Amino acid sequence: MSTFVIPAFVAVLVGCGLAVLAFVPFVAISYRRRGGLTFWHTLVWLAAAVYAMALWTYTLLPMPSAAEVTCAAVQLRPFQFVADILSFDTGSARALMTNPAVLQVVLNVVLFVPLGWFVRQLAGRGIIVATMTGLAASALIEFTQITGIWGLYSCAYRVFDVDDLMMNTFGAILGSLASLLLLRRQKGLEETDAPRPITVTRRLTGILCDLLIWGLFGWTVSIIYMFFMTVLGGGTVTEPEPIVTFIGFALPFAAQLFSVLSRGVTLGERLVLISAVQVRRPAEANRMLRFLFGIGGCMLLSQWTFPLSGLLLFALVAVSAVMVFTTRRHRGLACVVSGIEIDDVRATAAAVPVSTNE
Incomplete structure (x- = not known):
């Protein structure tokens, strides 16, 4: 039985892991090539990732010891x-x-x-x-x-x-x-160029992309550091230095900050073709509010260790999640606090008049 169960378990586990790693580029490509994301298309790609691993596991596992x-x-x-x-x-x-x-x-x-x-x-x-x-x-x-x-x-x-x-x-x-x-x-x-409504699924997909960009980048930096230090150290596994952990946090934090301050939307929202179409004045201050009550606030609270940081992080995530379902166009807490309206990028582009030289 283990001859079939173990390869199947490994295929599902590794295949799902690959699907998670590839989710962000998969979303970006799907929205630009197909105009959006569907459950069927996502399910087929997940099945393809598991199947690719199954080909290897069923033809190579179990691997015997050298003796x-x-x-x-x-x-x-x-x-x-x-x-x-x-x-x-x-x-x-x-x-x-x-x-x-x-x-x-x-x-x-x-x-x-x-x-x-x-x-x-x-x-x-x-x-x-x-x-x-x-x-x-x-x-x-x-x-x-x-x-x-x-x-x-x-x-x-x-x-x-x-x-x-x-x-x-x-x-x-x-x-x-x-x-x-x-x-x-x-x-x-x-x-693919036709504007599409801002749905709950679309907003949650953008949020998930933001979380994956944050988590996977830090994880990748740590894994790369540990790999090279293990090789250079003759096989001894080395825990990441504090500076490595800081880099893994600081780079996605800076990228999200720049995206929100310059465009009014997060990296995940840009991947699902959401744009900020109206920002309450002063724009810079309200975009900073949007960052602090959104992905930026979550990232900062996850790093701070004062007594109420965990409770505040949970409250911020819970309120934001509820407001994604209950606010107009599913704007969520950060958009409501900052007075930012969101829409489909294609709708925004279509609304901009094209100037012509006569």
């Missing part, structure tokens, strides 16, 4: 699977359904069917690209196996089989063909 490695054979004869199937009982449908060689071929085909489907659904490419992608992905996996994970082991611990290349590629072709029947055309997102 337990048994060198595997190399199978270079095309269609050897036919002889393998005939070497077992094939006298009835039941026998074929339980034939180990048949099951191996079916699993190799089924494993790559989603790849062909994703190629058409996400990249908009047809059978030729799906075929080449399936062949390339399968070859990468097979050569990773035959080289003992590129030299990590002294020899291959899984069989290199040319039939696997063929069946994997065939699975990608089937997936591409099946996608023709199941392809869902996204309605309402064809005109």
Whole structure:
């Protein structure tokens, strides 16, 4: 059971982790190329991330210890699977359904069917690209196996089989063909330049992007520092210095401050194409208010250690969350306090008259 459960668990865990890391650029690209974000499109991309990890985990895991490695054979004869199937009982449908060689071929085909489907659904490419992608992905996996994970082991611990290349590629072709029947055309997102309403989902997506920019940047700086210090220190793990932690906090803080003071909106709001269309005078002072009652205040309170900082942070987040649902155009607490109105960037651009020289 662990042969299937462990790779599945690792694939879901790592795939979701990759999806979180890629969420901010995914949002930015979706709003600019497709005009917005839909649940279906997001779900498909999440499934693609988990599936990409599943390809690796199911073909490479579990990894044996170096002392337990048994060198595997190399199978270079095309269609050897036919002889393998005939070497077992094939006298009835039941026998074929339980034939180990048949099951191996079916699993190799089924494993790559989603790849062909994703190629058409996400990249908009047809059978030729799906075929080449399936062949390339399968070859990468097979050569990773035959080289003992590129030299990590002294020899291959899984069989290199040319039939696997063929069946994997065939699975990608089937997936591409099946996608023709199941392809869902996204309605309402064809005109990417058309203004769209400010919804709760859109506001929450922008807020989530702000939080990820803040958290992931600091985490990335710390991880990079620990990696290099571990390498230079001969394998000894080193905790980040205070200056490293400060840099991880200060750079996204400064970027958010500049964005709010110059445009009236946060980085996350800019990613989802939200703009400030009206700022109460004096504009600079009210933009600073917006920053302090929004992402800036949350970042500062998270760093301060005075007795009420945690309570104030919780209150700020809770009130802001409630007001996103209850205020006009879902402006939230920071916009209400600062007197800032928000709208779709495309609506703002369309409202600006274009000057012409006669």
